[in-house]
Amino acid sequence: MKKIAIIGAGFSGMAAAYDLRKAGHEVTIYESADYVGGLASGFKEPNWDWSVEKFYHHWFASDKHMLALIKELGWEDKVLFPRPYTVMYHAGKFYPFDSILKALLFPGLGFGIHKIRFGLVGMYLRLTNNWKALEKYTVDEWLRKWAGDKVYEMMWQPLVIGKFGERYYKQVNMAWMWARLKARTTRLGTFEGGFQNFADRFAEILREQRVEIRLQTPVTRIWREQDTGPVSVECERIERYDKVLITLAPEAMTRLVPSLPGEYLRGLRNLKSMGAVVMTLALKHQLSEDGYYWYNLPKSAGYPFLALVEHTNYVSPQHFGGNHIVYVGDYLEPEHEFFRLSQEQLLERFLPALKKFNPKFERDWVRKTWLFRTAYAQPVPLRQHSQNIPPIQTPVEGVYFASMSQVYPWDRGTNFAAEIGRRAAREMMEKN
């Protein structure tokens, strides 16, 4: 039996704890927040029976690692898979955009050859498994070549600009786009009560299995005294472990483990990522009267956000005290002014745009707003990214690292957080 510490009670940390404890190890999770669930956590008003995720979340039907974990926990009947509507902006209107077939009917694509090229490229990407061949190219290069400039600029470019901004969008590699299309399904899943309910129940199971979860306990430093000694974890006191798994952002990892050797440290520092700013609004009335859930908005159309997501066109408003829950969000670099502006200032920027979704919208529809920001939201995979992934086992004996930046070629997500957490647990157990 080993004594193991896990830093972070997000889905990767909890999934790792589950397997390590099942194998008989003594496990302690350190979590800086006063709740579990990390980036997938949610919040709730007293009269709501479901929580709302701080950052819009759903699963794809292809999220096999998460669905397998839920099955192991015996909660398959708590997973719901509605089929909400996703739409894309074109020339002042919105059109269905959640499958290749729907996209083929998108008027922005024009006629004839463009539709054929779009369909063929989409089909090829859905069918091929050879993502390694794609990571040599950027999305911009590959799609311009195979889909053509017009199709790329109309259908794909807005998506990559939205996700990665002007700085990175031309550098993101094509395997990222492949993974997005491969994983995507039209049915989108959630957990009864919201993701926070799932996280809380998972934490409860872990506690029953005698995993200790220490909330409000930020870890400040991790080091190994001698080559053969235990690993020290510093929070309000110093404690010693045989092994430690860290599930934080690469940048936090560099600060937490200052003794990491140069090359590993450089690797971590070279990883790029985008932050996210998401405002949630509780409205008196439904915003999208067409019942649309997800609006994709190209930056060029002048909206002050990248996506508008009407959560209650996916999950019934009755779970939220009759409120209509709308998210407006964007992926931005942490230097962006949206990371500095106050909630009121941001609301002033966002409100005028809501009329474009429903001309009847008035300011007094807004009952309450919440604002969440994170500097680490979306890893940016550059060309040949598979060569830049830091190994889970770090050069510091007994110290392991599992984060969103290592699930490549897949895009980040709770499914892959569970997968990498469990993979890290296996690696920790394989090594004596």
Ligand SMILES: Cc1cc2nc3c(=O)[nH]c(=O)nc-3n(C[C@H](O)[C@H](O)[C@H](O)COP(=O)(O)OP(=O)(O)OC[C@H]3O[C@@H](n4cnc5c(N)ncnc54)[C@H](O)[C@@H]3O)c2cc1C
């Ligand atoms: C805008 C947005 C939308 C998303 N949409 C989806 C979606 O639709 N579907 C989906 O599946 N996924 C989605 N994701 C991704 C998903 O949230 C993440 O992939 C997943 O939650 C990552 O889990 P994790 O355990 O790796 O990390 P995290 O959830 O980040 O967990 C790390 C934990 O460590 C804690 N911590 C930090 N520093 C310390 C410290 N010093 N000491 C102790 N604890 C510390 C943090 O509080 C946190 O709880 C989205 C993410 C964002 C940002």
